[in-house]
């Protein structure tokens with residue numbers, strides 16, 4: 001399995017013949033190396049409804065016919081936009097051709113702001129456990145630190161975790177370092193930083209705060225093999 005990071009919270013997973021995109025926020029993301037017209041995933045997984053996570057989901061899904069997997073109310077809303085959406089909710093898992101998706105708790109908020117400045121309710125925010133090729137990836141989405149991270153890591157041993165470190169809207173470096181202790185992943189990659197002024201962080205600070213666990217700071221566009 002090949003996993004690449006594309007700025008903010010965008011993660012791309014290649015498993016077998018499938019490409020899976022998580023939280024494809026491309027337009028407006030000054031960090032990303034992706035272009036909407038180049039992305040042809042088989043599936044898009046969304047953690048929550050905020051615009052910096054839903055991003056270009058509708059355009060990409062319409063062009064590629066990708067299945068969009070999202071928290072239920074967000075999936076309903078995106079279905080109204082004409083995409084093929086599969087709704088799930090926290091605690092539920094589902095086996096797809098490309099892998100197994102399980103939604104986990106995240107402590108955050110979730111809504112989508114339309115171009116008409118209306119705020120649409122999009123259900124509960126979530127983290128995602130993605131399992132394929134007998135490896136488990138945890139994408140925390142946007143969240144605070146919470147004690148049940150320990151249970152998540154015990155129930156589903158994590159090979160690779162993507163954790164937000166940007167602070168202000170999510171965990172900052174200190175809380176994210178504590179989250180690593182609770183989750184106990186084999187490898188952790190920091191995400192959700194430096195995209196906007198309120199979430200400017202030095203990922204090296206996070207890496208130094210993490211004791212006894214491996215952290216890899218992935219440059220935008222970098223790929224690792226799992």
Ligand code: NI
Nearest residue numbers: 048050108142
């Ligand atoms: Ni958010």
Ligand code: MN
Nearest residue numbers: 050052053142
């Ligand atoms: Mn966010």
